[in-house]
Amino acid sequence: MSAPSTPEPVVAIVVAAGSGSRLGASVPKALVEVGGVPLLLRSLARLAAGGAQHAVVVVPPDAADAFAAVLERAPLPVTTVAGGAERQDSVAAGLAALQQMLGEQEVVVLIHDAARAFVPAEVVARVADAVRAGADAVIPTVPVTDSVREVDDDDGSHVIDRARLRSVQTPQGFLRSVIEAAHAELAETGTPVTDDAAAAEYLGHTITLVEGDRRAFKVTEPLDLVLAEALASEEG
Numbered sequence: 489m490s491a492p493s494t495p496e497p498v499v500a501i502v503v504a505a506g507s508g509s510r511l512g513a514s515v516p517k518a519l520v521e522v523g524g525v526p527l528l529l530r531s532l533a534r535l536a537a538g539g540a541q542h543a544v545v546v547v548p549p550d551a552a553d554a555f556a557a558v559l560e561r562a563p564l565p566v567t568t569v570a571g572g573a574e575r576q577d578s579v580a581a582g583l584a585a586l587q588q589m590l591g592e593q594e595v596v597v598l599i600h601d602a603a604r605a606f607v608p609a610e611v612v613a614r615v616a617d618a619v620r621a622g623a624d625a626v627i628p629t630v631p632v633t634d635s636v637r638e639v640d641d642d643d644g645s646h647v648i649d650r651a652r653l654r655s656v657q658t659p660q661g662f663l664r665s666v667i668e669a670a671h672a673e674l675a676e677t678g679t680p681v682t683d684d685a686a687a688a689e690y691l692g693h694t695i696t697l698v699e700g701d702r703r704a705f706k707v708t709e710p711l712d713l714v715l716a717e718a719l720a721s722e723e724g
């Protein structure tokens with residue numbers, strides 16, 4: 489009888505290098521405090537509670553000191569690396585840092601937006617479990633609740649069946665070998681994507697959808713902070 493295989497460790501890449509121009513705060517969005525706690529630390533706590541053992545935090549190159557000061561309070565071991573101009577560049581920087589840390593060791597990688605600071609730990613665990621169960625690429629999604637129309641070239645529009653639509657959240661989970669190869673291919677071909685599942689799909693991998701949660705919303709605009717503050721005070 490062969491010994492049971494050891495499950496791969498879970499490492500998070502938390503992209504926090506965006507400026508948050510739509511939020512319009514005086515500090516990078518990941519450092520904006522909600523209930524007195526920066527969004528970045530809230531995200532890290534959720535990832536740790538969901539099973540992440542280490543995090544690579546991708547930070548804005550011009551704010552490294554401010555991030556280092558906040559990360560002294562991180563709830564799990566972290567490595568920091570400077571991000572790039574687009575989210576995709578920041579993910580690539582995080583993957584390169586993982587390569588430096590781990591060589592070729594296979595791990596489950598959870599790629600998460602720092603701005604999705606209230607993602608429940610159960611969603612994090614659900615994504616990691618699906619990767620461990622053999623899925624190539626796993627994303628949490630929620631149904632779309634508005635009616636949706638697509639604008640046509642002639643200024644008209646037509647309705648889209650929302651029953652078939654899903655909003656995509658993070659963390660998105662992959663075996664490291666899968667997402668590293670995908671991002672390398674995108675860089676080679678200069679192909680832009682808005683999320684990492686699209687990167688994996690570009691290489692032909694199947695995307696597995698798991699149940700997300702409305703609380704994993706992305707803090708993007710000032711109104712989102714109202715909901716964030718309400719969730720923070722509900723938690724105490």
Ligand SMILES: Nc1ccn([C@@H]2O[C@H](COP(=O)(O)OP(=O)(O)OP(=O)(O)O)[C@@H](O)[C@H]2O)c(=O)n1
Pocket residue numbers: 503504505506507508509510511517518546571572573574575576578579600601602603604706707708
């Ligand atoms: N060059 C970039 C751009 C975005 N992000 C990160 O990717 C996540 C999703 O991006 P978004 O929330 O849209 O953040 P911003 O790009 O900062 O927002 P905006 O477009 O309003 O400037 C965020 O956690 C953000 O910090 C990043 O690491 N590097």
Ligand SMILES: C[C@](O)(CO)[C@H](O)COP(=O)(O)O
Pocket residue numbers: 575601656657658682683684706
């Ligand atoms: C990855 C993502 O959160 C999935 O919804 C999203 O694509 C990133 O946000 P952005 O506003 O497109 O940068």
